[in-house]
Amino acid sequence: MRTAVVLLILLAVAAVPGSLLPQRGVASDPAAVALFYRDNPDLAPWLDRLYLFDVYAAPWFAAVYLLLLVSMTGCVLPRCVRLWREVTAQPPAAPRRLEREDAHARLTVEEASASLTAAAAHLRSRRFRVVETDGEVRAEKGHVRELGNLAFHLSLLVLLVGVAGGRLFGYEGRVAVVEGSTFTNIASSYDALTRAPLADPADLEPLEFTLRSFDAQFETSGPRLGEPRSFTAVLDWVTSDGAGTTEVRPNQPFDANGTKFFLTGHGYAPQITVRDGRGDVAASGPVIFLPQDQAFTSDGVVKVPDARPTPVALEGLFLPTAARGADGIDVSAYPGLVNPALLLTAYSGDLGLDDGGAQSVYTLDLDGLVEVTGDDGDRWRATLAPGETVRLPDGLGTVTFDGVTRFANFQVARDPGKEISLVAALLLLMGLSVSLGVPRRRVWVRRVDDATVEVGWRHLGRRRCADSDSAALTAALEHDPDNHPESTT
Amino acid sequence: MQADEMALWSDRLVLASLAALSACLVTYAVAAALAARSAGRAPAPILVGGPEALTASPAPVTSGDRANALRPAGTWLMASGAVLLVAAVVARGLAASRVPWGNMYEFGLTASAAVAVTFLVVRRGRRVDAVAPWVVALVLVLLGVSVTSLYTPVDDLVPVLDSTWLVVHVAAAIVAGALFTVGALATLAQMVLSRGGREGRGSSELGDLAHTVHLVAFPIWTFAVIAGAVWAENAWGRYWGWDPKETWAFITWVLYAAHLHALATGGWRRRAGWLAVAGFAAFLFNFFGVNIWIPGLHSYAGV
Ligand code: HEM
Numbered sequence: 001m002r003t004a005v006v007l008l009i010l011l012a013v014a015a016v017p018g019s020l021l022p023q024r025g026v027a028s029d030p031a032a033v034a035l036f037y038r039d040n041p042d043l044a045p046w047l048d049r050l051y052l053f054d055v056y057a058a059p060w061f062a063a064v065y066l067l068l069l070v071s072m073t074g075c076v077l078p079r080c081v082r083l084w085r086e087v088t089a090q091p092p093a094a095p096r097r098l099e100r101e102d103a104h105a106r107l108t109v110e111e112a113s114a115s116l117t118a119a120a121a122h123l124r125s126r127r128f129r130v131v132e133t134d135g136e137v138r139a140e141k142g143h144v145r146e147l148g149n150l151a152f153h154l155s156l157l158v159l160l161v162g163v164a165g166g167r168l169f170g171y172e173g174r175v176a177v178v179e180g181s182t183f184t185n186i187a188s189s190y191d192a193l194t195r196a197p198l199a200d201p202a203d204l205e206p207l208e209f210t211l212r213s214f215d216a217q218f219e220t221s222g223p224r225l226g227e228p229r230s231f232t233a234v235l236d237w238v239t240s241d242g243a244g245t246t247e248v249r250p251n252q253p254f255d256a257n258g259t260k261f262f263l264t265g266h267g268y269a270p271q272i273t274v275r276d277g278r279g280d281v282a283a284s285g286p287v288i289f290l291p292q293d294q295a296f297t298s299d300g301v302v303k304v305p306d307a308r309p310t311p312v313a314l315e316g317l318f319l320p321t322a323a324r325g326a327d328g329i330d331v332s333a334y335p336g337l338v339n340p341a342l343l344l345t346a347y348s349g350d351l352g353l354d355d356g357g358a359q360s361v362y363t364l365d366l367d368g369l370v371e372v373t374g375d376d377g378d379r380w381r382a383t384l385a386p387g388e389t390v391r392l393p394d395g396l397g398t399v400t401f402d403g404v405t406r407f408a409n410f411q412v413a414r415d416p417g418k419e420i421s422l423v424a425a426l427l428l429l430m431g432l433s434v435s436l437g438v439p440r441r442r443v444w445v446r447r448v449d450d451a452t453v454e455v456g457w458r459h460l461g462r463r464r465c466a467d468s469d470s471a472a473l474t475a476a477l478e479h480d481p482d483n484h485p486e487s488t489t
Numbered sequence: 490m491q492a493d494e495m496a497l498w499s500d501r502l503v504l505a506s507l508a509a510l511s512a513c514l515v516t517y518a519v520a521a522a523l524a525a526r527s528a529g530r531a532p533a534p535i536l537v538g539g540p541e542a543l544t545a546s547p548a549p550v551t552s553g554d555r556a557n558a559l560r561p562a563g564t565w566l567m568a569s570g571a572v573l574l575v576a577a578v579v580a581r582g583l584a585a586s587r588v589p590w591g592n593m594y595e596f597g598l599t600a601s602a603a604v605a606v607t608f609l610v611v612r613r614g615r616r617v618d619a620v621a622p623w624v625v626a627l628v629l630v631l632l633g634v635s636v637t638s639l640y641t642p643v644d645d646l647v648p649v650l651d652s653t654w655l656v657v658h659v660a661a662a663i664v665a666g667a668l669f670t671v672g673a674l675a676t677l678a679q680m681v682l683s684r685g686g687r688e689g690r691g692s693s694e695l696g697d698l699a700h701t702v703h704l705v706a707f708p709i710w711t712f713a714v715i716a717g718a719v720w721a722e723n724a725w726g727r728y729w730g731w732d733p734k735e736t737w738a739f740i741t742w743v744l745y746a747a748h749l750h751a752l753a754t755g756g757w758r759r760r761a762g763w764l765a766v767a768g769f770a771a772f773l774f775n776f777f778g779v780n781i782w783i784p785g786l787h788s789y790a791g792v
Binding site: 018229260433 | 642728757
């Protein structure tokens with residue numbers, strides 16, 4: 001047991017650093033590890049070498065829980081064998097000195113042998129296993145406690161199988177879908193797709209859906225102004241089973257044959273049209289801007305490599321409810337669309353899209369780009385309301401802010417081990433409740449002489465017997481209501 | 490009744506409960522002082538070692554009559570405080586037309602009520618007066634912090650919290666938490682009273698109380714964690730993601746499992762006590778520390 005305690009403490013301690021340091025693959029903030037690297041360039045590589053950004057996938061973490069499970073199996077299997085022997089055996093004979101047991105009483109009765117018979121009947125009715133011999137009743141109850149304990153410990157192994165199922169065969173993906181656009185369930189549609197090593201690449205459920213609309217409600221007054229109140233996405237979907245329309249909300253995913261799409265976030269996608277220096281439309285449509293704060297101050301970029309004669313790029317800030325902050329900086333004051341504004345700056349030059357290097361659609365690679373300046377020589381800036389158009393300096397073209405659409409973030413998960421894990425969890429809970437709730441105990445009733453019997457209780461396990469049990473037995477033994485036990489310990 | 494009026498009643502009931510519990514603490518303090526004075530004159534308590542002490546020796550009479558007369562008054566005040574708190578929680582729920590645990594203030598309020606009620610239930614039939622003032626003090630601190638720094642007016646839930654599983658998960662967590670609180674206080678009191686290897690009657694009854702409470706709390710906590718996992722599966726598509734809140738729930742669970750094993754390990758009783766206290770510390774950190782200091786998916790509830 002000491003091994004178990006030490007390993008359990010070790011497991012608890014090993015889990016701590018993962019909650020204090022940013023972790024890869026933990027959903028709350030995908031950029032957290034990169035950010036930590038930037039802020040602690042010397043420390044981060046060392047922590048990384050110790051797997052401290054992947055604690056729960058680290059070999060040393062696995063070593064602790066595997067050791068624990070091996071040690072547990074080593075403990076529990078011999079107990080299974082012993083339990084089997086005990087279940088098939090009779091309750092053992094009484095020890096010579098019953099007064100040494102956990103509770104003991106000596107009672108004066110009218111007729112000892114009748115009392116023994118009554119005691120045996122009483123114990124049987126209380127579901128004890130009873131053996132009557134000449135002058136002694138032996139009884140035992142609560143083997144199920146041991147069974148519960150074994151079920152509980154072994155369920156941990158089942159849980160491991162369930163967890164491993166997800167880790168080896170499942171996948172998890174994230175995608176942002178703009179209102180009116182269609183998502184097709186193939187690997188290249190995802191913004192991020194993490195597939196387990198053994199997952200079948202052809203395993204993606206064939207389906208398609210269009211985000212018909214997305215609606216968000218926020219608190220409109222009081223100290224919790226701007227707190228989210230409800231989100232609803234309406235999907236028109238097509239799967240192998242047919243087609244339909246579904247509303248998706250937090251806690252209420254879209255389920256396509258076991259592949260579930262969870263609504264995990266949302267934001268704004270301003271519709272922007274860029275006409276180039278020749279007046280041709282070089283880019284048009286909604287652009288996803290990533291929210292930066294609770295009031296949906298959002299960042300985004302528009303890359304227009306096809307603009308002629310000069311390619312341009314726009315960097316923008318979208319404010320659903322524009323307001324001037326205390327420090328003179330424009331921010332959004334409320335997450336809903338009350339006073340939408342689009343703040344733009346521009347670059348021209350080589351966007352670097354042709355040399356094949358991977359680029360994020362949310363950031364600009366500033367190498368080879370020149371900041372566009374206004375007539376006064378300062379950086380060119382523009383603030384647009386929906387419907388407005390602004391002319392870029394130097395004959396670069398015009399930008400129109402056509403309107404605002406929303407986008408919804410979906411998280412997609414498929415975990416083939418989760419049913420196994422659920423079964424394991426239920427087994428664990430049942431086993432635990434039985435193991436902790438059912439006392440296991442033995443009782444012996446012995447004839448001392450014609451008018452005296454002796455009772456001894458022993459609890460196996462560390463809980464005291466319920467007093468009601470011994471009181472009820474005492475009552476069953478006593479025929480004479482004036483009779484008092486000489487001692488009850 | 491208007492929702493606003495109901496919310497106001499909830500606030501009034503909280504104040505009344507604060508008053509009752511403060512009076513209770515004062516009563517206990519006076520009783521303790523009287524008992525200490527009369528103990529100076531009374532014969533020394535009979536200390537019996539070994540397991541027989543559990544049930545064999547009658548309680549030594551060491552406290553003065555006035556102290557004895559005050560104790561039931563203290564218990565009565567504590568019970569009134571608890572009833573007022575439960576009423577406050579119910580009123581808050583009616584005012585918001587939902588379960589009253591949507592933010593930290595409501596958690597604090599419900600947790601205070603749960604600790605007080607739990608202690609009143611488990612103390613019945615046991616001589617555990619030693620720990621009662623500490624429970625009352627803790628409830629007062631929790632309630633005081635909730636009222637002064639966490640107070641928020643009644644409001645709707647953020648969408649992700651609006652789920653049946655939330656109700657199940659949080660209810661189980663609150664019950665387990667209240668039991669853990671009583672268990673930790675009883676364990677600490679027991680360790681203080683049995684310092685130097687003495688096992689007085691009070692200390693063994695406290696140990697027994699702590700043990701029973703932990704045996705009940707552990708499966709409930711296990712259930713709370715499982716319900717949380719089911720909820721996470723419903724909300725995010727994965728049942729376990731090592732979010733800080735989930736991680737600390739796991740740490741709490743493992744520490745209490747270590748505590749139960751240590752109890753069954755020869756010569757580890759005292760260390761087992763410390764493990765229970767460590768488990769409670771992890772639970773508390775999850776409730777306060779993680780919400781306040783560590784960013785994660787669960788931090789939307791608003792401090
Ligand atoms: C994987 C982590 C483990 C967990 C979460 C766990 C949990 C538990 C729990 C909650 C109990 C009930 C305690 C009680 O009856 O008061 C228990 C009992 C027990 N455990 Fe474990 N255990 C683990 C690993 C182990 C290991 C490694 C061993 C062997 C060294 C072990 C051996 C036992 C035994 C023998 C009991 C029965 C104790 C008794 O009836 O008094 N367990 N365990």
